[in-house]
Amino acid sequence: MDGQRLTTSPIERTDLTSVIDAAPYDRVTVLGMGSWGTALAMVAASAGREVRLWGRRAELAEAITETRVNADYLPDVPLHDNIAAYSDLADALAGTEAVLIVTPSRTLRDLCANIRPHLPDGVPLALCCKGIERGSGYLLSHVVEEELPGHPVGALSGPTFARETALGHPTAATVAFRFSYNDHLRPSESPAARLAVTMSSAAFRPYMSDDPVGVEIGGAVKNVIAIACGMMTGAGFAENTRAALITRGIDEMKFLAEKLGGRRETVTGLSGAGDLTLTCSSTTSRNMSLGVQLGKGIPRQSCFDGKPVVVEGEVNAVSVVDLARRARVSMPICEAVHAVLYEGADLEQTFSDLWARPIESEPRTLDIALTHPANSRDT
Template sequence: MTETAEQTAAPRVPDRIAVVGGGAWGTALAITAVRAGRRVTLWAREPEVVEAIRGERQNPIFLPGYDIPDTVRAEADLAAAVIGMDAVILAVPSQFLRSMGAALRGLLAPGTPIVICAKGIERGSGLLLAAVVAEALPGHPLAVLSGPTFAAEVAAGMPTAITVASQDVAEDPEASLAAAVAVALGTPTFRPYVTDDVVGVEVGGAVKNVIAIASGIATGLGFGANTRAALITRGLAEIKRLSEALGGRSETVTGLSGMGDLTLTCSSEQSRNMRYGIGLAQGRSPAEIFDGRPVVVEGVENAQSVTDLARSLGLDMPICEAVRAVIEGKPVAEAMADLLARPFRAEPSHIALRMPQQP
């Protein structure tokens, strides 16, 4: 085969897939991959999760009530889960992504593709998660999977559309890693769409978590649909602002991983971020909000990392800033009052109009 033919040949669709992360989303993805005809291992940090999957074919801690196919092999040992696999799906919380990448180093064959399913921006470095994994686990092709998904609905087989992004889509869409991942996971009810805008997809996933907390706070304060619609729309403007500053495209912001994911997480208490915001407004602790269950609320971490990055770029993201202030202890009513007291302005950003509110 000539060098040109090798470069244009479609990559092999991964058959053996390791899902790293036994939470709700990782479990739902393992179920989905089996439905798509793949051979799947699922690694979980918690031994009790592994034992429950092996014995009961359930994940009662993170995704209760959904049967896990017998063909999903649950592992507590990371090496046993990933060695020899064709691709690895990282479904761990964003703050653990760098350490997980380091743990995987040396276990994977060279060139094994990595699919990132976490959503966030690394605190401290301000890096998007693909850049984090590229540093922690160099030499592996990367794709990002994101979009409007609740794990329980995916596990139940309800129709769902998601986005898979990889940079090589721009060079050859059909031969891209994103296309290979889409084919590997796609079913009639789990429909992947492919893009090369990795930045836009990642920014949408990170910022929507913070806006969802704001939506929850508004709901907890007793506000209605008008307020939620305003938060979603102006939150989308904040996503667009940050995405474009980092090189993302506006059409991604209005797609599944932007508008789609934002609308989902701001409109249902299935969203952990929205539930957390409701609880904040009602003065409840995280333990009370989630009935003592171990739950990671990505928007709490992202509220700082997103606003840190926005500040470094000189961007105005008032909703995200208000959420951060509440998380850091500012009274909810005061944060809401400050947000509502901002000067009136034009919606098209090119119109430089600011009008102070009347007292």
């Protein structure tokens, strides 16, 4: 074609949406040296960015520097040359242009206080951890906005197993930030656009969103639903049951997101339905794995061979149910998981009761409920 690039192809958009250019963030800091933090560092580095990967443990940072492998979390993934490991926050954040936060949700508020003195003005912060703060009921973005005012706060989430992402398997995710008036006028300068371009590569494909609330709700609730799917799988039930839990779990996500100002359609995207489907499909997910073990009757203290494995859905079960109760949103699957984990409820009876609840309508706009023949009680 005489050196000219074709403007369309069978897989390019042909509607009226304009294609614009956005400038990437060249220097990115990833806070969290676990498997997902390391995978995201690999994504950014593979996209050509200078990446600083921070973790609390100095010995792990030193080992990564020497061996170019994170042996504790992704031992079979050689790290990109663009990644440098740090255990000092000041060094990791000096001159950074964007920050990805990948530490456990329960430590987020303390982390914000620790990074405050070292964070350059106005740097966007993307939450790559998932959950709701226990006690306050805050979404994680609200925690960051409260602790670090003056910074755009968003989320990066999607159906992403860390190892597959780090190895460069084709992966898609959502990058979500609220759009200001100026962002709508100049979308190429918005944090969502710039971070999406920053992380884009031949293998990693981000999609932009202006609904971080919907993205965060999807990320927090899916962990709890995954435990439910695991419980039923471990108890001997099959694919029909899992498909029902996934579908009705999406419904629970939708109503909580909508109640808190998010959009239902966000929950049907990558960060909701996509992430939920992946997490509920494999014991590679710690949430699914925990549920399977509990469903088989293994005591919680003996799960994962007795190792102290952090399972986000176990933490989220408390905060999600608490938030749903405050918001007066019915989330029976999450309530069932909470009952088994924290109220001493019998697993088989709890899920039997879940199935015997009054027969509801789909969609809920058909406001009818019928007593289920398997249960004469109107629960």
